[in-house]
Amino acid sequence: MKNLNNKTKYLGMAAIAVLMITSNFGCKKFLNTQRPGEYYVENYPYPSNSGPYDQYTFAAYNSLRAYNVHVAPFFLATSVRSDDADKGSTASDGGADAISMDNFPVLPTNGFVNDMWNGYFTLITNCNTVISNINTNNTIVATDAQKKLAEAEARFLRGYAYFNMVRFWGRVPLVDKPVTVSGSNIPQSTTAQLYAFIEADLTFAAANLPGSWDKKFVGRATSGAANGILAKVYLTEQKWTQAASTAQLVMNSGLYDLSTSYDKIFGESGENSKESVFEVQATASFATKTANGIQNAQYQGVRDGGVWNLGYGWNVPNDNLAATYEANDPRYARTFLLRSTATVTNKTVYGEATATTWINPAYNHKMYTSASFRALYGDNSGWWMNMRVLRYGDVVLMYAEAANESGNPTAALTALNSIRTRARGSAAATVLPAITTTDPAALRDIIRHERRVELAMEHDRFFDIVRWGISQTAMAAAGKSNFNATRDNLLPIPQTQIDLSKNVLTQNPGY
The missing domain is CATH 1.25.40.390 (Serine Threonine Protein Phosphatase 5, Tetratricopeptide repeat)
Structure with missing residues (x-):
């Protein structure tokens, strides 16, 4: 949780560099002047649940x-x-x-x-x-x-x-x-x-x-995070029944849902939302820009001069991924941060017109930092950006895959369509229409496609194509x-x- 927190009773105890992983509290990120792990009168020696x-x-x-x-x-x-x-x-x-x-x-x-x-x-x-x-x-x-x-x-x-x-x-x-x-x-x-x-x-x-912690410990591991990762372990081992039942424990906990719109999930305002199951927590302040953060946004930020000098420009989405999106899928715009051209002005998720001078034609939009936070911290590096490791949408798609493979395509279809409904947002019903087939083979391919676009640039794709046994074909199609x-x-x-x-x-x- 990042909130405005000016403590006046600092005890001067040795600081512990605390990393926290989010579970399920919706928290807005603000300037944090208390480094995680420092002891104060209010939390010494062991606050509640510590x-x-x-x-x-x-x-x-x-x-x-x-x-x-x-x-x-x-x-x-x-x-x-x-x-x-x-x-x-x-x-x-x-x-x-x-x-x-x-x-x-x-x-x-x-x-x-x-x-x-x-x-x-x-x-x-x-x-x-x-x-x-x-x-x-x-x-x-x-x-x-x-x-x-x-x-x-x-x-x-x-x-x-x-x-x-x-x-x-x-x-x-x-x-x-x-x-x-x-x-x-x-x-x-x-x-x-x-x-x-x-x-x-x-x-x-x-x-x-525990299923959740006191909000002062919002980053600590929960039973939902453990079951979510365990479901992915079972999925990787093709233990379909165990994967489905374990993912369902997370889904039935009542602690997570798909209420966070897709365009909000990845920005600062989407941190620690109902979508978050397991999230590496980072924080910064104007004075302490990197010590309590993580460097992902800087490595993947736009590479350019001047106001767009946001990072090193690594890990960019490619044309092969772009071609997989259905027409007008809103998730494309939240994944591809596009360079403007002489005839087309592209925009960031915050409505800023992009430049024509960027080194690469596209960057990872899910790693784009808000200009207001860059101004707040006096820094472009984005070390304050949390890293999403396991999202609720991933858990729902794991359940869909495991349910289909274990002989329950109807349940798989319901889960799959819930993801597409959230992704559609306020767009017309013709965008990302509901899937109706219950043929297990056809549904398998559709679920795999849905995982690719829903979780694009989120560190799952390589593991997925390996466990599905399609890595050779998929990589050849991408020109690798x-x-x-x-x-x-x-x-x-x-x-x-x-x-x-x-x-x-x-x-x-x-x-």
């Missing part, structure tokens, strides 16, 4: 904002590597390591891949530190309920981290306790072992996390002819990590 392990838990949350967890390496691996996006910026910007994420192959020496490996294992280590303190630190006085809640938060974050890792690399070391450098040469586990571990972590988290599914469905194990392990770690096929 606990004695927070100093360790907050370190785990804070890892989610890291560059090597959710910024350039992440969107390169999830979006640029897909058929929806290109690297963007100038042709040479980012060097060979960035270019190869777009054009393939990604080499084992790729620095972004190694950065992400280190980032995710740092997150996992921080989660394991929480659990270790719960089990072994007798100097901390805590009730059983506080211990269980702290463990649930840590296991939620660890399960999420391992879910991303297994999708990026397949076989990775399974580490469930803090390890020293000398004890870190741990062989890779099989994907079956990893998925069982992930399921166990997220199931425990879902059973022991160097892509080889046998090799490129997984990233290479970083050569640096293989060397550090003295070859305990082994390389993925094809590299």
Whole structure:
């Protein structure tokens, strides 16, 4: 929650750099003069719903904002590597390591891949530190309920981290306790072992996390977030019945809905809305522009001079994605931020005319920051922008897919059409008309198409085409002819990590 908060009773306690993930409170973002994690009279030592392990838990949350967890390496691996996006910026910007994420192959020496490996294992280590303190630190006085809640938060974050890792690399070391450098040469586990571990972590988290928190803790993990990620795990494993029932738990909780209009979801005013299930929280102030934020908006902001100098211009939606939208689909305009031409004046979601001088013809409109916030913070970087990791619309589409695959196309159709109705907004009924077919094969293709346009540029597309078994065809259609599914469905194990392990770690096929 970002609100105007001038505290006069600052105690001078050591600040903890807190990252929070949103659950379900609608909160408008304002200038925040209290850094997350600082202690004041009103919240010292443990405010309501907080606990004695927070100093360790907050370190785990804070890892989610890291560059090597959710910024350039992440969107390169999830979006640029897909058929929806290109690297963007100038042709040479980012060097060979960035270019190869777009054009393939990604080499084992790729620095972004190694950065992400280190980032995710740092997150996992921080989660394991929480659990270790719960089990072994007798100097901390805590009730059983506080211990269980702290463990649930840590296991939620660890399960999420391992879910991303297994999708990026397949076989990775399974580490469930803090390890020293000398004890870190741990062989890779099989994907079956990893998925069982992930399921166990997220199931425990879902059973022991609250449905919501006091608003002062709006960012902390909830049972809805745990069930939502768990549903995606089941979907990836093609456990259709479990995926449908788990997604339905989120849908039946009454804590989320589709009331937030599509054009509002991605801006500052849409943060922490009823659409948000799992959202990396960021904040800034005029004096502190980056320390408590995340760099995604800057990396993906418009690249140009003057007033449009908003970022580096990476991760741009491409023509292949543009061609998939149905006529007059309002989601196109909220995804494609278009350069104006000599004959056409294009506009931002806030009504500003775009320039003809932009380096790229299109940018990721979902990462566009409000000019009012740029003025408020005296900065163009957008570090204050939250990152949406799991939206309610995604959960509804997961349910639609799983219901269709498990023999309930009627329920799938209802869920699918609810997404199309929200997307249509106030447009005529002829725009995004209701789907009527209940043929499972036809509905499968329609749901897949709907996931693509609803979640465009939101880090799911590559994982989707891999789990559907269509990555080779999809990438070829996008003109990414160097892509080889046998090799490129997984990233290479970083050569640096293989060397550090003295070859305990082994390389993925094809590299």
